[in-house]
Amino acid sequence: MKTFKISVLSKASALALGLSMSASFGVFPQQAKAQQSPPQVPETVEGRIPVAEFVKQPNMGRVKISPDATKLAYVAGRDGREMLVVLDLETMQELPILAANEARESGDRTMSEYRWIGNDHVVATVISRENLYGQLADFRRLVAFDVKTRQSIPQAWRDAGGDAGAILHIDHDKGKYLLQRDSVANSTERWGFPEVVEVDVSTGKFEMVQRTNPVVRAWVADSDGEIRAGFNSNPDDGKFRMLYKADGERNFKTVYNEADETRVGSIPTPELFIPGTDMAYTISNHDGVDKVYKMNMKTMEIVETAFETEGFDVQGIIPSKDDSKLVGVRTFDGTMRLVWTNENLKTVQTILDETFGQDKATIVDWSNDFMTQVIYVGGLERNGGYYLYDLKSGKFRLLNWDRTALKDAPLNPVKAEWYTASDGTKIQAVVTYPRHRLGEKNLPVIVMPHGGPFLALSATNSTEPWNQPLAEQGYVVIQPNYRGSGGYGKEFVKIGRQPGGYGKRMQDDLNDILTEYGKKGIIDPTRACIMGWSYGGYAAARGAQRDPELWKCAIAGAGVYDMPMMNKWDSKNLGRFSSGFQATSEDPEGISSARNTDGPWAPILIVTAKRDARIPMEQAETLVANLRKSGKVEGKDYRYIVQEQGTHNLPYDDVHIQWIEEAYAWLERFNPAYIQTDKTPEPSLMDFN
Incomplete structure (x- = not known):
């Protein structure tokens, strides 16, 4: 494992670090001022990296x-699957624990998340998908x-119903935690109306804390x-009901x-309660964009704005x-970032930026005393890796690259840029430029609408x-946050949801990329394909069907x-109100x-996952059957791939590599x-073999 000390530290940052840490923990990290430089990395990598890597x-x-x-817990690639692994930081011995991928074979389980409870127990959430009365x-x-x-150690499985995983x-010191779960101890009619139990992580034994309530489908606890x-959302009329218990009341x-x-x-809804009060941090877009507010839960009144990002x-x-406290906020301005409100984390981030x-x-992530931190070093320019940062010594230790084959290889440059749609709407797009062709004009382009939508x-x-592997092969890849995308306030979402948006005006936003970036000379609009997954797959097929003259191909x-x-499937499986989500x-x-x-259609590649639990395979089967009926020729006009294990x-x-x-x-x-x-x-x- 590589170790090195921070190389650039201003007097102001060193002073802030010393004051902040000594005040909080009684430790002054004297050696944080050491001047050993970080490892040098090559400026370029010759040749194209294969898409699969x-x-x-x-x-x-x-x-x-x-x-x-x-110790660390993390997921690691093992033989094409994700594995949950624990690493002992003293011996550097790995302990594989659990296959973490989404279930696809009978008997498989999906691991959705995991967390430490105390210092010796990793608790994983596992999901099994079953056919229950035809659903x-x-x-x-x-x-x-x-x-x-x-x-x-199974955790509170006795008498558990459909969901026993929230x-x-x-309480790390006691090794106990509160678990929300359905119970079938008395009747299966209580499914969906959970109780709360306190669980001892070392044994899995539990005691009742909060009994079921006939109008509550989810509970929230404070830091004590x-x-x-408690909450309840009605899938048929869309009403959201919230119950609240004031501080000190029963x-x-x-x-x-x-x-x-x-x-x-x-x-x-309350995201984080402020101890000893009826105040909570909440996120709301009631005045246009999502902001963090302090809210009085008894009156549901906004008291003050705690954090916002303009626009x-x-x-x-x-x-x-x-x-018990707010330490940071996740922000977006075309790029996702973490903004720290905690002074100790602010200081560490300043050191990282300077280094x-x-x-x-x-x-x-960080230890309870803040003195050991896990850092990811990478960003938009290079593939990255994980480091352990010891604040007492000022040393960084490389744990592993996120992709060992790539290590810290340079990435294709990525920028969040704005363009103007044909109706005057400003649209932001993530644009990835091929690093081997920087400065070259009239390049081939892939427009890649994201899922969601x-x-x-x-x-x-x-x-x-998929922007990086395809830009690496020589394409400009443009991923637009077309109207209806989140991140830009509720009005921007609304103009995608309104009639004439879904499949029409939202589709125009994709077409307008060819015009706008063609004018700049960056791309050749006659060398364009459209590609996407989930909603992006919908948009790609819609583009091939509606605008075949624009697209050389669709994926x-x-x-x-x-x-x-x-919509019928959603109504049956998600409820009548939720059935209008798609469009x-x-x-x-x-x-x-x-x-x-x-x-006419643009040539289209259609890929479907046989085990897709969100979009039924019949969607692709219907499209392919109708293409055949309309005289389209397989292998020429379309190609159809069924991922049996997808x-x-x-x-x-295997399925991800096949897709790309x-x-x-x-x-x-x-x-x-x-x-x-x-x-x-x-x-x-x-050659990576």
Whole structure:
């Protein structure tokens, strides 16, 4: 493991660090001023990195440190799957614990998250998906792993119903926590109306803390472990009801009971209680964009604004380890960032910025005393890795690269840029430029709408990481936050949801990229393909059907292609109110590519996951059947791939690599990255075998 000390530390930062840490912990990190430089990295990597290398499971990710800083828990790629691993930081011995991927075989389980409880137990949330009376149902359970005895301990499984996996409060010192769970001890009719029990992590035994309430489907606890609020959302009428118990009182009272017919409002639920008061931090967009507020829970009145980002939605808050204080905020301005409100974390971030460069290092996690921190160093310019930072000595120790094969290889430059849609609306897009062709004009382009669709895609995106592998092959990749995307306030979402938005004006935003970036000379609009997954798959197929003259090809994965069919499925599985989530359209048939397969289409690659629990496989089957009926020829006009072991989230290397390699092959067939008239010769492909 590499170690080095911070190389650049201003007097102001050193003084701030010393004052802050000595005041809080009685320790002055004298050696934080040491001048040993960080490891030097190469400025460039010759040749093209194969597309598969960018989508393989990381060797280290989602890192969490134990409260006493003696161990790490993280997920690591093992034989194409994710594995939950514990690392002893003294011996550097790894202990594999649990396969972490989404379930796809009978008997598999999905691990959705994990956390430390005390210093010797990692508690994982595992999900099994079952067919219950003809409908899919997820059963959630907790399993604790004792890293000393290497035993697994079921947590409060006795009499547990469908969901027994929501942790509300943790007492690390006692090794106990509050668990919200359904119970079938007396009747299965209580499913969906949970109780709260206190669980001993070392044994899995539990005691009742809060009994079920006929109008509560979720509970919230404060930092003292007191249940303070309960919620219920009606899937048919959309009403959201909130009950609250005031500080020092015994009974709950209804403080909110309303529906948002627009589906763009953010309900002011308590994110973090302020100890000893009826105040809580909440996030709401009631005045246009999501901001962090202090709110009186008894009156539901906003008291003051605690944090805001002008023109953009705040993405979330970061609580202290004991859930008693606000230590940071997740922000967005085209790039996701962490802004620290805690003075100790602010000081550490300043040191990181001075050592590695602005926005190149991020605090991932920290020990209870703050003196040991997990840092990710990477950013938009280079592949990154995880470091352990000891504040007492000022030393950084490299733990592992997130992708060992790439190490700290340079990435293709990514920028969040604005363009103007044809109706004058300002749209932000994440643009990835091929590093081997910087400065070259009239390049081939892939327009890649993100999934959701009512989400925000960031320049630091990791959920749809296909910009880097395709830019590496020579394409400009443009991922627009088209109207309806989150992050830009509720009015921006609303203009995507209104009639004429979904499948029409939202689609125009994608087309307008070709015009705007073509004018700049950055891309050649006649060398364009459209590609996406989930909603992006819908938009890709819609583009191939509606605007075939614009696109050399289309690549659609896990998309919705028949909107009326999808709305019926949502109504059955999500409730009548929720069935309108996919689109607000006066013409659902007209915006459905599967219902409009006659006429010209751009050549389209269609990929579906047989085990997709969100978008039924019948969507792709319907599209393909109708393409055949309309005379389209397989292998020429379309290609259809069924991923037998695939799910909606591409969690395994085999299906993820197949997706990106098939996509690249389709692009090369219809819109090759390099042609004879290009000025830059095609770089050779690197061998990673």
